[in-house]
Amino acid sequence: MMSGQTDIAYNNYDIIFRNMTAQFKEKVLDFYGIHTAPIVRVEAVDLPTIAVNDRRMDFLFLLADDTYLHLEFQTTFDEKDLDRFLQYDVSAYERYKKPIKTVVIYGSNVEKVLEQKSYGSVQYKIQAVLMRNYDGDAIIQDLWTKIENEEELTDLDELHLIFLPLMQSSVNRSERAIETVELAKRIKDEEKQVRLLATIIAVSDKFIDKEYVEKLMEVLSMARVIRMAEERARISESQQAIKKYLGARLGLESKPMQNKIDLITDLYLLHHLLDDLYRAEKREEMARLIDITLEKQRASHAPNFVEDW
Template identity: 30%
Template sequence: MSEIAYQNKDVTLKFLTEALKHKSLGVYGLPHIRIRDAQPTNLPAIEANELRLDNLFILEDNSLALIDYESTFSMEDVVKYVNYVARILKRFCRENTEIPILHLIIIFSADIQSIRTEIYDFGCMKLCIEPAFLTDMDTEHIYNRLKAKINSGEILNDEELLEIIVLPLTVEGKKPKQELVKNTVELAKGIADENQMIQALAGIITFADKVIDKEYADYVKGAIMMTKVAQLIFDEGLEKGIEQGIEKGIDQGIERGRAVEAIRCIRIKMNKGYEAAVIADLLEQKVDYVEKVCSLIRANPKDTDAEIDQKCRG
C-alpha cells in the first residue's frame, strides 16, 4: 500500500467532525459537551510526541474543547497538555482575538480506571481535566448489539455512532486494542448509510491511532478517501483505460482524484485566510505548488477543483 496522501488526513478529520457535530458526549459520561465544529490547528512547534493537531473542536457555546485519549497517564502527559494549551493561547494572542474558554477532555481507555486528581494546582496556574472513563462500557455486549443492528441494515443512532468510534478503547492492553480496531473497522464498513460509515471509520482511526500501525491506519484512511472520490477515480480510469490500458488508466485516475481533493482542501484553507506557506505546512505539500493553485483559484474563481487541476497540469 503506497503512503496515503496528506489530504486524506484532512478528509478524515472532516468526517470525524461530522460524526461528532451537534452531539452530546453523554455516552462517554460528558453530557455537557456538545460539539459544533472543528477548530483549525495551525500551531507552531508541536513536537512529534505531543497531541495531534486534529483534536481541537468548537463547542455549541463557542468554547473550545481539546479532546484526546490516553491509555497511560503521568506528569509528563500533564506537562504535554500545559504546553499545548499555551500554544493555543499564543495563537489567539498572535491573531489578536479574544481567548475563549478551553476544555481539556481526556478519554481514558479501559487501562485506566481513575486518575490521582482532575485539577493540577501549580500555584500560579491550574490545569483542569474533564475525564471520561471507558471502564464501565461492556465491550462484548456493545459489539454484538451494534453488529446485529448493522447486519440488519439499520442506521445507527447518535449514541451508537459514538459507541462504535471508541469501542477499541474499551479493552485493556495494546494487542487486544489492535485486534478490536480491525474487527470494529470491518463492522463499520458494513453500515448501510455511506456517510455514517465514513464517519465511523474516521472516528475509529482518529481515536485509536496510537495503538495501530501506520500501514493499517493508511489502509483505513485510503478506504475513506476512495469512497468519497470513487466516481471521479473510475470515470478518469475508464477514460484513460480505453486509450492506455485499464490498469494504467485507473492509476492515473486515482492520482487525478487525489490531486483534485488536494485542491479542494487548499481552496477551503485559502478562503479561511491562510497564507500559502501555512497551507503548505498544514497539508504537507510544496509551497510552490500551493502558491500556483492559490493563484489559479484567484484568477479563475468560477472554475471547479477539477478544472483548476487541469490548468495546473497544462
C-alpha cells in the same frame, strides 16, 4: 506510529478532520459524562507554538456556545502528560482567545488518574473518562445485531462504534480496532459509512499497536477511504461556499435556502448552482434556482459519490 504510507493521520489530517466535522456536528457527549454544548466543527491542531516531543494535541472541537473542547486519547497514565496538555491549551488559547475544556479519554487498562495539578499560581484541571467502565464485548454484539438487521444507528450507537477499541474487552485494542472497521464497512448508508470510517481511522491512529498497522491498512483499503473522504470534503466545501454567499446577500432570510443546500450532494450541480446564483438578482430567483437544482438531483436519482466496497 510508523512513517511512510502507513502514517494515516499526519498525511491526511485535513481530509479526516473535515469528515470528522460531519460526523460529530451537533452531537453532544453527555453519555460519556462530558457535558458541553453541541459540537460545531473540528479545528485543525497545527499549533505552531507547540513543540513537545514532536507531539500535537489530538482533537480540538469548536462548540455551539463559542468555547472549545480539547479531547485527548491515552492508553496509559503519566502525570507528565498534564504538563503537555497544559502547553497545548495555552497555545490554543493564544490562537483563539476562547475558553477551553480539556477531556482525556483513557483506555480500559487505566484505573486511576490525576485530574488536577498545581503549578503555584496556576491551577490546571482536566476531566478524565475511564473507558474501562464500558463493556466493549456487549456493545459490539449489540452493534453487530443492529447493523446486520439494517437498523438505524443512533448518535449514541455511532459514538460507541468510534470508541469501541478503547473499551473493556476480551481482545486487545488493536484487534478490536480492526473488528470495528470491519463492522463499520457493513453499514449500508454509504455517506454515514465513510464518515464513521474516517473518524475511526483518526481515533484509532492514536493508540493502535505498530504490528497491527499494516493489517489495519489492508482492512481499511485506505486509498479508497481517503478518496471517498476527499470527495465528500469537496461537496461540503461547495455547500459552505454557497451558504456563505446566500448569507452575505440575504442575511437571515437565506436560512431556509441554506437548509436546502445541505440536501444537494451532487458536486457538478453544486458548482453550476453557485455560478447561477452569482448572476441572480432577486431572492425569489435564487430560491427558484435552488429548487430546480434539487429537482435535477431527484431526477437523476441523487447519485452518491461513494463507490461500493
